[in-house]
Amino acid sequence: MAKLLLMDHDGAIDDLLSQLLVLTMPDVDLIGITVTPADCYIEPALESTYKLLQLVGKETIPLGRGDYYGVNAFPNEWRARPEIINALPLLINLPQAPDPYTYQSAADLIVDKLSSASDKVTILLTGPCSNLVLALEKAPELKDKIAEVVWMAGAFRVHGNVQTFQHDGTAEWNVFWDPISAQKLVSFELPLTLIPLDVTNHAPVTKVFLSTLATQIDYKLSNLAGQLWALTIDTIPSYHYTYFMWDILATSYLAMPDQFTTEIVKANVSTRPPNAGQTYLDEAGYTLKIATNVNTAYFYDYLLAQFKQ
Ligand code: AGV
Ligand code: CA
Numbered sequence: 001m002a003k004l005l006l007m008d009h010d011g012a013i014d015d016l017l018s019q020l021l022v023l024t025m026p027d028v029d030l031i032g033i034t035v036t037p038a039d040c041y042i043e044p045a046l047e048s049t050y051k052l053l054q055l056v057g058k059e060t061i062p063l064g065r066g067d068y069y070g071v072n073a074f075p076n077e078w079r080a081r082p083e084i085i086n087a088l089p090l091l092i093n094l095p096q097a098p099d100p101y102t103y104q105s106a107a108d109l110i111v112d113k114l115s116s117a118s119d120k121v122t123i124l125l126t127g128p129c130s131n132l133v134l135a136l137e138k139a140p141e142l143k144d145k146i147a148e149v150v151w152m153a154g155a156f157r158v159h160g161n162v163q164t165f166q167h168d169g170t171a172e173w174n175v176f177w178d179p180i181s182a183q184k185l186v187s188f189e190l191p192l193t194l195i196p197l198d199v200t201n202h203a204p205v206t207k208v209f210l211s212t213l214a215t216q217i218d219y220k221l222s223n224l225a226g227q228l229w230a231l232t233i234d235t236i237p238s239y240h241y242t243y244f245m246w247d248i249l250a251t252s253y254l255a256m257p258d259q260f261t262t263e264i265v266k267a268n269v270s271t272r273p274p275n276a277g278q279t280y281l282d283e284a285g286y287t288l289k290i291a292t293n294v295n296t297a298y299f300y301d302y303l304l305a306q307f308k309q
C-alpha cells in the first residue's frame with residue numbers, strides 16, 4: 001500500500017523541486033501540502049505549488065497556507081524567487097491558480113489530514129517546522145498518527161549556513177527561522193529523522209549533473225527541473241556559496257533510506273544568541289536520528305531516472 005505523506009515546504013527552488021520529486025514517487029500518496037512563508041513570499045509560493053500540481057494533473061491535492069512567521073526572517077532576495085518560477089515557459093500559461101486566501105490555514109490542514117487519515121502518516125518538512133508544531137499543539141493526540149517526520153534541518157559536526165548579526169554561524173537556516181518551534185519538535189521525541197548539512201554538504205548541485213539532466217530535456221519534468229536549477233547558479237557573493245541538494249536529498253530519503261548512513265543521537269536546539277537555532281549533540285538531550293552520509297552516485301542517478309517523465 002502507498003505511504004501516506006504530508007509535505008510542508010517553504011517555496012525555495014529546491015523545495016519546489018522536492019515537490020516535483022515527491023510527485024514522481026509511485027508508492028507515495030501525497031494527501032496535502034502546506035507552505036511556510038520562510039524562504040519565500042507566501043502568495044507566489046502557493047501559486048508555484050499549485051502550478052506544479054497542475055503540471056502533473058494533481059491539482060485536487062489540498063494546499064494549506066502558512067500564516068505564522070518565524071522570528072529570524074530569510075533574506076528578501078531569496079524569498080522573491082517564486083515570482084520568476086511562475087513565469088517559466090512550462091508554467092506561465094497554466095489555468096489561473098486559486099486566490100491563496102481561499103486555502104485553509106496550514107496548521108488546520110495538518111490537523112484535518114492527520115485526524116482523518118486511515119493509517120499513520122509520514123511528514124516531510126523542507127522548511128522550518130512551525131506549522132507542524134502549531135498543529136501538534138492544537139491536537140497533541142495526533143502525534144500517534146505520525147509514522148515518521150523527515151526534516152531537512154540542522155548542522156551537527158559541520159558549520160551552519162546562517163551568516164548574520166548576533167550569530168556565530170553554527171545554525172542551519174530552517175532551524176534558525178524559528179528556533180523555539182524546532183526545540184519543541186525535538187522535545188516531542190517523535191520518530192524524527194533529520195537530514196542536516198552534515199549529509200547535504202556531500203551533495204552539491206554540480207554542472208556535470210545539470211549537463212546530464214539537459215540531455216533528457218524531451219521529458220517535461222527534466223526540462224522544468226533543469227530550468228529551476230539553472231536559477232540557482234546566479235550567485236550573490238555575500239550570501240551564496242554553492243547551492244546544495246538540501247531539500248531534494250531529504251526528499252529522496254523517503255525512496256532510498258538504505259542509501260543513507262544514519263545515527264541515533266541525543267541532541268537539543270539552542271533558542272538564544274549567539275547560537276540560536278544551533279542543533280547540538282547533548283547526552284542530556286532528546287533522542288532522534290540524523291543522516292551523516294549518503295551514496296551520492298546512487299542519489300544523482302535516482303534523480304535523473306525520476307525526472308524521465
Ligand atoms: O538551509 C537550507 C535550506 C533548505 O531548506 N534553505 C534552502 C533550502 O530550501 C535555506 C538556504 C540556505 N542557503 C540558501 C538558502 C541560499 N543560498 N539560497 C536560498 N536559500
Ligand atoms: Ca527549503
